[in-house]
Amino acid sequence: AKVFVMPPPKKQADLLAWTGELINKLGVPRSVVFEKPSSNLQQIHFRHQDQDIFFLANTSSDQPVSTMATFSAQGNHAWKWDALTGSRAVYPTKDNQAHIHLGPHESMLLVFETAEPPADAPRVEPAVEAWQEALAIPGPWSGELAPVVGKKFAFREMPLGELGKSPDPRLQTFAGTGVYRTRFTVPEVPTTPVWIHLGKVHDLSEVQLNDEPLGTVWFGSHRFDATGRISAGENTLEGRVPTPLFNYTQSLKDNPTAKYWTERAANKELVPAGLIGPVKLMTPAVSKATEKKGVEAAVSR
DSSP, X not given: OOOOOOOOOSSGGGHHHHHHHHHHHHTOOOSEEESSOOTTEEXXXXXXXXXXXXXXXXXXXXXXXXXXXXXXXXXXXXXXXXXXXXXEEEEOOBTTEEEXXXXXXXXXXXXXXXXXXXXXXXXXXXXXXXXXXXEEOOOOOEEEEEESSSOOEEESSOOOSOGGGOSSHHHHTOOXXXXXXXXXXXXXXXXXXXXXXXXXXXXXXXXXXXXXXXXXXXXXXXXXEOTTTOOSEEXXXXXXXXXXXXXXXXXXXXXXXXXXXXXXXXXXXXXXXXXXEOOEEEEEOOOHHHHHHHHHHHHHO
């Protein structure tokens, strides 16, 4: 009576649905139920006294994850804890349901509590999922590469792309920090929120706009809030992208330590590195429903 047989999934893509069916058949209670399950979305649940702690992570390096989630928690007031800043803010939920949106390699720590949050507690703004291009920033790009060993060298024209695929051998095995600079012109100061989106980046990035730091991105989408910081006319943009050491160690054929680690690697090909792009100014996309509501509100006034 306690033994049953389930045919295995026919292909790898069916494994997630097969596992869900197995859990339902076993009657195992779930900590979280995702409306749109994804093999890239991982979660773990802890309980501490009257708090339920959920850690969610998107393991994909290039795809976002977006879904509604229902949490099995004693309390119904969720807080998002920011591990980078040490701050926390109330996360929007209803009946222990919340919309989860995680960019590539992004994670989230949610803590459900029974106590009502204070009225003046900070609130998490809903994530922007749809963006529209306001201006392309194609370059030309110039800059310099500062290697971990040796002297830095400059480029008058430095095309965006994977350094490991460059015909220049100095770029193929480069390890250090790449500095990318360009200028772009804006006819007038944008009145809407505007962000600088670097596109594809391997793997960290830091941006300055008109010599003003906009921050550092360690994971997720490489977007930087430039609202109120863009000037009418010409603007200068600088991006800094550190690269991994692996490609450089591949070139150290006579170094026993480097040889030891590179030979142990499962994939011995050069890893992606650098700023790939495309770089754009982006604004949140406005849905047709939102536009219609805006028109109706304007008419009613």
